[in-house]
Amino acid sequence: MLKKRKWIGFFLIAFGLILISIPLYYEWEQEKKLAALEEALSFVSEADETATGIQPIEELPFSEEELKSVVELEIPSIQLKQKVLPETTQDNLSIALTQIKPYQTPGEGNFTIAGHRGYRGDRYFRQLPNVVVGDKALLHAANQTFIYEITSSEVIDPTAVEILQDEEDISEITLITCTVDGKDRIALKGKLINGTN
Known part of the structure; x- marks a missing residue:
């Protein structure tokens, strides 16, 4: 025994x-x-x-070609600086942030980015829920930096795809990650306030 x-x-x-x-x-x-x-x-x-x-x-x-389309997202308030790959796939999401609508042009329309929350450390979008209205999100692409000011943060249903749509004459950014339980999504919106060389 x-x-x-x-x-x-x-x-x-x-x-x-x-x-x-x-x-x-x-x-x-x-x-x-x-x-x-x-x-x-x-x-x-x-x-x-x-x-x-x-x-x-x-x-x-x-x-x-994919590498030349990589941009970098920086959110100073949460010390985030991550690469954003040009297309969302399971493999890409496991490595970095991704563009939800493939091969978007920074500073034009609704630039959409997805990221996992990650389970250790501060990689991916783990700290995204800590971003508040008024914080800045910087999108670095080639020799340009596009500065967005966060205007809203909300929990949405995973099927609420209308949040990704472009609106005429509006340049904005949309950042999306999962809630802790994975059932819903946290979505932040920001408006373009400056695009510089």
Whole structure:
């Protein structure tokens, strides 16, 4: 009986270690892809006409065209500075923030960005619910910075897609993440107040 209890205890400990290691392995894989993305973006920004491309970078799941469309979102009030990939896919969302409407033009229409809340640290949109009306969101694209002032923050139904639509002659930004329970969405809106070179 004592021997059987030892084996059960050993099995439970091993099973617990496996459960703990799965998310850590997943996070390690995502960190490798994020590092490859950062390296490739650095290479693309420094490349000249004689550059041979980005093929040598390991763990890089993006084309050169996709990399040239990456922008960066900065929200100083929550110390957020994250890359925004040009298209929303499950893989892209696991690495960075993403454009909900693919290949948008910063400063034009309703620039929409989605991001996971993340379960550790401050990556992704974990702190997005702490952004308040009046805070600034900066969108860095190429040699330009577009400054938006947050005008609203609300919890919406996941099917409320009208929040993503463009409105005539209005330049704004929409930032979306899940609520803690994942049932609803937190949506922030901001109006463009300045676009500079």
